Amino acid sequence: MTYKALHDRFDLPPPPALTVWSLARSHESQRAWLPDFPASAAPVEELRRFLIDCVAPKLSPGVRIQLKVIASISAVLIGTHVVQLALRARRTPFSLFRRIQRPYGVLIVPEAITVVTAFGTVFCTCHLALIWTFVVSAQERRPVKCMWIWLTATWFPLAWAVYFYVVGWVYVRPRARASATSDLSRRSSQRTVVRRHGLEAWAINAAMLGAPVTHWALLMVPICLADRRWQSALASHVAWEERWGSSKDLDREMLLQAQQVWYAIVASSRYAALAFALWAVSAFVLAAAIIMSGNAITSYSGTTCDDVKLAEPQHSDSAGQRAQPTEGTASSSDAAPPIQLGCACRSAAVATVEVPDRRYHRVLQKLLVEFILQWVLMAGASLFLCGVALAVSILCTPQYEANHFEALEMPCLLAANYMALCVSLLFHSLQLGKLRGSMDFDSLATTTRGDRSRHGDAADLELDTGAGRGDARASPS
Numbered sequence: 001m002t003y004k005a006l007h008d009r010f011d012l013p014p015p016p017a018l019t020v021w022s023l024a025r026s027h028e029s030q031r032a033w034l035p036d037f038p039a040s041a042a043p044v045e046e047l048r049r050f051l052i053d054c055v056a057p058k059l060s061p062g063v064r065i066q067l068k069v070i071a072s073i074s075a076v077l078i079g080t081h082v083v084q085l086a087l088r089a090r091r092t093p094f095s096l097f098r099r100i101q102r103p104y105g106v107l108i109v110p111e112a113i114t115v116v117t118a119f120g121t122v123f124c125t126c127h128l129a130l131i132w133t134f135v136v137s138a139q140e141r142r143p144v145k146c147m148w149i150w151l152t153a154t155w156f157p158l159a160w161a162v163y164f165y166v167v168g169w170v171y172v173r174p175r176a177r178a179s180a181t182s183d184l185s186r187r188s189s190q191r192t193v194v195r196r197h198g199l200e201a202w203a204i205n206a207a208m209l210g211a212p213v214t215h216w217a218l219l220m221v222p223i224c225l226a227d228r229r230w231q232s233a234l235a236s237h238v239a240w241e242e243r244w245g246s247s248k249d250l251d252r253e254m255l256l257q258a259q260q261v262w263y264a265i266v267a268s269s270r271y272a273a274l275a276f277a278l279w280a281v282s283a284f285v286l287a288a289a290i291i292m293s294g295n296a297i298t299s300y301s302g303t304t305c306d307d308v309k310l311a312e313p314q315h316s317d318s319a320g321q322r323a324q325p326t327e328g329t330a331s332s333s334d335a336a337p338p339i340q341l342g343c344a345c346r347s348a349a350v351a352t353v354e355v356p357d358r359r360y361h362r363v364l365q366k367l368l369v370e371f372i373l374q375w376v377l378m379a380g381a382s383l384f385l386c387g388v389a390l391a392v393s394i395l396c397t398p399q400y401e402a403n404h405f406e407a408l409e410m411p412c413l414l415a416a417n418y419m420a421l422c423v424s425l426l427f428h429s430l431q432l433g434k435l436r437g438s439m440d441f442d443s444l445a446t447t448t449r450g451d452r453s454r455h456g457d458a459a460d461l462e463l464d465t466g467a468g469r470g471d472a473r474a475s476p477s
Contacts, residue, residue, distance in 0.1 A: 003028075005036045010252045016263055032266050034255065043250050047258055048241075052141060054265050055237050059138035071131040074124050081121040088114060105201025108208065112168030119161035126154040143234050148226040148268060152219070152275045159282060160212050166289045167208060219278055226271035233264035 007014065015032040035050065037043040059067070088094065096115050100107045130150050137144045144150065240261060244254045 003033045006034050006038070006255070009038070010250075010255050012252070012255055012259060016266060032262060034259065034262065038250060044244070044247050044254075047250070047254075048245065051237055051240065051258060051261055054262060055143040055234060056141050057134050057138045057144060059134070064135050064138060067131045067135050071128050071135075074128045074131070078121060078124045078128065081117055081124065084117050085114070085121065088117070102201060107171075107201050108205045109171050110164040110168045112165055115164040115168065116161050119157045119164070123154070123157035123161065126157060130154050143237065145234070146227055146230075148230055148272045148275070149223060152223050152226075152272065152279065155279055156216060156219075159215070159286060162286045162290065163212055166286070215282065219275060219282075222271040222275040222278070226268045226275065229264050229268035229271070233261050233268065236261045236264060 006012065012034070018031075035046075037046045037050070040046045085094070094114065095111060096118060097108050097110055100109050133144060133150060236257065240254075240257050244257070247254065
């Protein structure tokens with residue numbers, strides 16, 4: 001059999017045994033057999049090029065140009081993120097997290113806008129470094145140190161940005177229906193999860209901050225194992241070059257040492273495949289979390305003033321006596337607390353419980369449309385960046401003809417998706433800033449502690465905000 005010719009001729013050991021990750025390699029000829037190098041005119045030089053291709057990326061000139069174009073766009077995005085962070089730090093104190101005082105302790109709440117922008121900047125920077133590392137390595141034909149760490153660990157800033165973005169929305173999500181209802185018994189039955197399970201603030205903070213740390217530790221295990229075997233392959237390749245680089249004829253010992261390089265790379269690829277599989281699961285979970293947070297906003301935007309009992313204004317007749325409420329209108333003692341937007345006030349007898357009004361409903365509907373537009377822009381940006389990079393590579397490398405497009409490598413597709421995600425992060429931060437200016441979630445307060453004697457457990461239905469100023473506030477009477 002031709003694929004075993006070299007192994008049979010020099011009595012070489014067979015490829016490593018099949019594993020559970022070898023589902024796509026069912027046929028014997030698809031396994032890691034060394035090619036038949038003696039069939040070429042310079043077998044040692046052919047073996048040397050084979051090993052260099054294994055440890056160093058092989059990118060065509062067109063692909064390198066595509067990656068440089070995308071790296072330039074990444075640099076522009078980095079500058080945009082830095083300017084946005086600088087403007088935000090100039091207006092407000094810069095902080096990634098904020099402390100919120102709650103009856104059960106102090107919560108650590110992520111600043112959604114700042115976290116998304118900051119981690120987006122880190123992600124774009126790592127992506128830019130990744131592109132230039134591989135481009136320079138391909139041009140100089142030298143191995144990439146820590147290749148699997150470059151390919152798998154650059155996702156962490158993006159994952160953390162999405163995670164803290166979702167957590168920020170969870171804290172900012174108003175419980176409109178529960179807070180607006182005047183049925184106090186229903187309010188008492190709808191206590192928060194914290195009250196029902198007796199959790200403390202430190203446990204919530206530990207769970208919120210421990211989730212990304214656990215995810216990082218879980219992924220770093222296969223990544224480190226893959227990098228360890230990759231470093232072993234690089235060391236074996238350096239030893240092979242020093243010993244056999246000037247040889248002219250093949251022998252069994254030379255091929256055995258070349259097998260060590262080849263099989264170490266195969267072993268590292270198994271753990272890298274496991275890391276990529278875990279990343280796929282993580283991406284699915286984060287996407288589901290984003291959809292669920294969007295559903296929470298959707299359910300909130302469906303709540304209008306028709307769902308709650310509004311307080312009727314009190315009128316006085318000409319004699320100065322208070323007019324009686326008309327039929328079908330709640331009395332002053334049963335009326336719901338006055339509805340305020342953007343501020344917290346209280347009277348001597350009635351505490352303010354703020355609920356969304358029609359302006360909130362319109363703003364949130366607009367926000368949902370913009371979020372849908374964001375995903376459309378992300379897909380369009382990916383295709384556009386691929387087209388731009390491909391067009392530049394064609395113009396700069398005229399040797400590509402029509403019949404060569406089938407063999408044209410397209411790693412820029414992955415890089416363009418990277419950039420589309422960066423554009424998505426920037427779009428998210430801009431939309432969150434627009435939302436912050438349109439309706440101040442920070443001013444959505446709840447009842448004060450002094451009014452709990454009247455409202456009982458209704459004060460437990462607190463609204464956690466993403467900026468940390470969601471504590472109860474009262475104006476002087």
